[in-house]
Amino acid sequence: MIKTDEIIENLEKIGFGKKEAEVFLELVKNPGTNGSQIAKNLGYQRTTVYQNLDILQKKGYISSYLDKEITLYKTMNLKEILENYNKEINGATKFLKDELSKVEVSGTQKQFYNLNSFEEIKDRFKNILKRAKKIVYINTNLNLFEYEKELKKLREKDVRIIV
Numbered sequence: 001m002i003k004t005d006e007i008i009e010n011l012e013k014i015g016f017g018k019k020e021a022e023v024f025l026e027l028v029k030n031p032g033t034n035g036s037q038i039a040k041n042l043g044y045q046r047t048t049v050y051q052n053l054d055i056l057q058k059k060g061y062i063s064s065y066l067d068k069e070i071t072l073y074k075t076m077n078l079k080e081i082l083e084n085y086n087k088e089i090n091g092a093t094k095f096l097k098d099e100l101s102k103v104e105v106s107g108t109q110k111q112f113y114n115l116n117s118f119e120e121i122k123d124r125f126k127n128i129l130k131r132a133k134k135i136v137y138i139n140t141n142l143n144l145f146e147y148e149k150e151l152k153k154l155r156e157k158d159v160r161i162i163v
Contacts, residue, residue: 002029004025007021007025008021008022008025011024011025014085014089015085017052017055019044019048019052020052020055020056022042023038023042023049023052023053023056024056024061024062024075026038026041026042027062027073027074027075028075028078031073031074031075032067032072032073032074033072033073034070034071034072034073035049035050035053035071035073038053038073053073057073060076060081061075061076061081062074062075062076063076121142122142122146125140125142125147126147126150129147129150129151129153129154130150130153132154132159133157133159134159134160135159135160135161135162136154136159136160136161136162137162138161138162138163139163144163
């Protein structure tokens with residue numbers, strides 16, 4: 001018994017659109033059919049089927065030929081299609097693995113905080129002070145005496161404080 005849904009699902013996993021997969025599977029089942037026959041079998045409009053046939057042909061998954069002035073379609077060698085796809089994916093995966101590991105992460109990242117109350121602002125400021133390691137620049141109208149304990153700890157850790 002053919003597992004149609006699973007075949008379509010797996011074709012989608014390797015880059016087919018849903019309708020492309022359905023049209024492709026229809027051609028696997030009925031090679032040498034025309035777009036009108038496929039549309040009738042799938043219950044799609046002919047324009048939809050012909051668009052997907054065009055996509056499949058450009059990707060190299062199917063071919064067309066004329067028979068008494070009627071264009072018929074058939075799939076290319078299924079084993080070759082899947083082997084070529086596998087080679088492309090393996091090559092792309094290896095390339096990306098190698099090259100993405102070379103990409104440098106930007107050292108400066110902007111951070112944004114969504115603070116909804118003055119208490120949240122004060123708590124966030126305390127946490128930032130606790131995490132400081134080298135230098136702290138402070139430009140604020142907050143009463144810094146409220147943060148005396150945190151600022152003393154920074155001095156003990158030899159963190160430079162510029163107000």
